Amino acid sequence: MNFLETKYSLDKDWLLTNKNFSLEDAKNLYINLKSIINFKLNVKDFGDNFIELYTFNFNNYIFKKNPNFIKILDSLSFKENEVLNQNFNGIGDLNQFKIRPVIKTDNSYIIPLPYTVSEAIYDSPFYWMIDDKKYRNKAQKNRGDIAENIVAKLLSRKIDSKFIHSEVEVKEVKATTVTDIDICVVKDNKMLIFQVKSKRLSQLSKNGDIATFEKDFKLAVRDAHEQAILPYELILSNKCYFQYKDSGKKLELPEVNEIYSACLVLDSYPAITAHTRLFFHKEKITPIAMSIFDLEIIMEYSQGFDTLFDYFKKRTQNSKYFIADSELGFFGGYLRTKLEKRPDSDIVAFDADFAQRFDLDYYKPLMEKYEIKFPETIKNIGRNDYCFCGSGIKLKKCCG
Ligand SMILES: [Zn+2]
Structure with missing residues (x-):
């Protein structure tokens, strides 16, 4: 999400004209969804009904406040009874759920894998644009x-x-x-x-x-x-x-x-x-x-x-001597040992234990930087508004 507005900064007008929402809306939507799910995880008990954790009723206050969120979710969703992956036969086949990771029911959106929404928001606009023959080259x-x-x-x-x-x-x-x-x-x-x-x-x-x-x-x-x-x-x-x-x-x-x-x-x-x-x-x-x-x-x-x-x-210089599964594997190795060759080894392979350190040290603060904006969205919510948690119940009877 951090790169979203930059990635499509030259395509802002196309998105506004053809999809009626801005990149800022898309980014805010994700921040809201993520913050709400984290809130629910921390304060609510769902028992066995975990679907509720991922459910956002249409009457949710965040949709009342930002009607554009609905347009974005509609672009990323499929209907509960829609046949989605009839061409999915092998493990490498395109999974439509990656393009439309939101399930739309009669009264709510269900988002079982929230991170796929951020991926879809990042990737999908490019596919929408190249489907527009007049815009394809420009895109x-x-x-x-x-x-x-x-x-x-x-x-x-x-x-x-x-x-x-x-x-x-x-x-x-x-x-x-x-x-x-x-x-x-x-x-x-x-x-x-x-x-x-x-x-x-x-x-x-x-x-x-x-x-x-x-x-x-x-x-x-x-x-x-x-x-x-x-x-x-x-x-x-x-x-x-x-x-x-x-x-x-x-x-x-x-x-x-x-x-x-x-x-x-x-x-x-x-x-x-x-x-x-x-x-x-x-x-x-x-x-x-x-x-x-x-x-x-x-x-x-x-x-x-x-x-x-x-x-x-x-x-x-050591591109055949060190082996890792990802660039960050090499870089983790560099931070620890400066990628110096070892006298006792013909070849050195780095495992992936660096990843959790980068997650904790870099991505967690980044997430917090965005989530801190969520209270701003709901600061004017009234007791009779429908709850921001997506339960479909009024605030006064829910998380109020
Ligand atoms: Zn609630």
């Missing part, structure tokens, strides 16, 4: 631009913006363009290159179709990696110059004598680390590939450019 272009934007923003949390450059062309002295760099950071003769891809894995490859999968992986990671390393030699030998792609303005950079790079994707892609290891197992180096959500954590626990550069360097 795709916006997606690419925004992905770069988000990466630059994340980097600038710990690195001075004057070192971060977006959309840079690398030109040979005789003025042919060698390649485009999506984002680069240059400081103290060191350079980090980020190639940002907004390509999604298609349904076929999620189903396990190997040929489609290799093609998709190529678009999401391999192409990005090859594009990133292409200008290394020219840059290191100082035989090129840089200019901004949009303005054509020349970019003066100090001499660079060390470069590392990473491929970034905009959506959650949990298997990206495993897939990269698999598809690069014959190559000398396995590239760094991660989602923006990983980069967010890495920036949070980096002191600045030097930490980030050191991490990328060790990660690349």
Whole structure:
């Protein structure tokens, strides 16, 4: 939810015109749902009737106060008696419940897995937009631009913006363009290159179709990696110059004598680390590939450019020596041991015990930052309004 408004910031008008709600509404809806469920978990006893915990009656005060919440939930719900997954035959098939994770009954919404609502809110608008033939190209272009934007923003949390450059062309002295760099950071003769891809894995490859999968992986990671390393030699030998792609303005950079790079994707892609290891197992180096959500954590626990550069360097140089299931596995290892090789080991595998620490230390405060806004929503609720907990009963007879 933290990235939602940025992700669709160029598509705000389309959403308002075609779906009649704003991203702020969508984010607030999720904060409200999550806060209410947590409230109910803490103060109410449901006995065996757990469905009540996840039930929100239509007459709920939060819907009276924010009628747009209804429009969003309607976009994300299916009817109780609707046949939903008649094409769901194998474990890899698209589960419609991920796109519409809310069940709509005659008088209420039931949300059995609240986190799927946040995923659907994050992912679905893109699908709605590419279904609109007139808007499809614009939606795709916006997606690419925004992905770069988000990466630059994340980097600038710990690195001075004057070192971060977006959309840079690398030109040979005789003025042919060698390649485009999506984002680069240059400081103290060191350079980090980020190639940002907004390509999604298609349904076929999620189903396990190997040929489609290799093609998709190529678009999401391999192409990005090859594009990133292409200008290394020219840059290191100082035989090129840089200019901004949009303005054509020349970019003066100090001499660079060390470069590392990473491929970034905009959506959650949990298997990206495993897939990269698999598809690069014959190559000398396995590239760094991660989602923006990983980069967010890495920036949070980096002191600045030097930490980030050191991490990328060790990660690349030891890319066959250390093994982990996810980028945060490597990063957890880096925080503990700086990714130094061990004299007594041929190979080192990190387990995933880092995850609960990041959850506790980073995501919990983030959640609290949002939930604190909930009391604001219900501060004017009257005794005769229907309860915010979704029970369908008036406040005075319920949680009042
Ligand atoms: Zn109540």
